[in-house]
Amino acid sequence: MNRAVEPEALAPLPRAYFQRDALVVARALVGTRLVVMPPSNGPADRGRGSVPRVARIVETEAYRGPRDLACHARVGLTKRTRTLYGPPGHAYVFLIYGMYDCFNVVSFAEGKGHAVLVRAVEPVVGLPDATSTAGPGRLTRALEITRADDAVDLVSGGRIFIAARDRRPRIAVSARVGVAYAGAWADRPWRFFDRDSAHVSRPPARSIGRPTAVRA
DNA sequence: CATATGATTCCA
DNA sequence: GGAATCATATGA
Numbered sequence: 479m480n481r482a483v484e485p486e487a488l489a490p491l492p493r494a495y496f497q498r499d500a501l502v503v504a505r506a507l508v509g510t511r512l513v514v515m516p517p518s519n520g521p522a523d524r525g526r527g528s529v530p531r532v533a534r535i536v537e538t539e540a541y542r543g544p545r546d547l548a549c550h551a552r553v554g555l556t557k558r559t560r561t562l563y564g565p566p567g568h569a570y571v572f573l574i575y576g577m578y579d580c581f582n583v584v585s586f587a588e589g590k591g592h593a594v595l596v597r598a599v600e601p602v603v604g605l606p607d608a609t610s611t612a613g614p615g616r617l618t619r620a621l622e623i624t625r626a627d628d629a630v631d632l633v634s635g636g637r638i639f640i641a642a643r644d645r646r647p648r649i650a651v652s653a654r655v656g657v658a659y660a661g662a663w664a665d666r667p668w669r670f671f672d673r674d675s676a677h678v679s680r681p682p683a684r685s686i687g688r689p690t691a692v693r694a
Numbered sequence: 695c696a697t698a699t700g701a702t703t704c705c706a
Numbered sequence: 707g708g709a710a711t712c713a714t715a716t717g718a
Binding site: 548 | 702
C-alpha cells in the first residue's frame with residue numbers, strides 16, 4: 479500500500495497502553511503501526527542509511543498467563559519465560575519450530591505472564607508492497623526482528639516501537655492458531671484481525687460473530 | 695543425559 | 707501429508 483507517512487509523526491505508545499489484560503491489548507493493537515529501524519551495523523553506519531520500516535499490524539493473538547494452557551507462561555518462570563513474566567511494554571521474542579522468530583508484546587503487569595503475539599502486518603513504509611508479512615515467522619523475517627531483540631523496551635524510543643492507529647479497523651475474532659494441544663483453551667476467541675486486510679495470515683479465517691465484549 | 699515437541703512455513 | 711531444525715522442558 480505504501481501510503482505516505484511521516485516517520486517523524488510516529489511516536490511510541492506509552493507504557494500505560496500495555497498495562498492492560500492481553501485480551502484488551504491484542505484487540506487494541508490491530509491497526510497500530512510497528513516501526514523498526516534496520517539493525518545497526520555498528521558505528522560505521524551511524525547517521526546514514528537508517529530508514530525506518532513501518533508496517534501496520536493486522537492480526538494479533540492474546541496469551542493470558544499461566545492458567546492459559548496455550549501460553550508459554552504455563553510452565554512458570556524459567557529462563558525462557560523470564561521476559562514474558564517481566565514488565566509490560568517490552569518485546570518477547572522466541573524461536574519456534576527451530577526456525578522462526580515470533581514477536582510478542584508483554585502486557586498487563588510484571589509477573590502476570592501476559593503477552594500479545596503479532597501474527598501479521600502489512601507493509602506501509604520501507605518495505606516493498608509485495609513483501610510477505612502475513613504470518614508470525616514471515617513478519618519477523620521481513621522486519622529483521624530476532625531473538626537479539628528479546629526483552630527490548632518498546633516504549634523508550636529504541637530500535638522498535640509501536641505507534642497509535644490512525645483509523646479504526648473493522649475487527650473480526652476467531653480461535654487462536656496452532657494451539658490445538660491446549661484443549662479447551664484452544665477454542666477461546668482470542669485472535670483478532672482486520673476484516674478488510676489482505677495481509678491476514680489465514681485469509682477468510684472463520685470469524686466468531688461480532689467482536690465479543692472484552693471481559694477480564 | 696535422552697527425548698519429545700512446538701504461538702510455522704514450504705514443498706510434494 | 708511431511709520435512710526442516712533447535713531451544714526448551716521434562717523425566718530418567
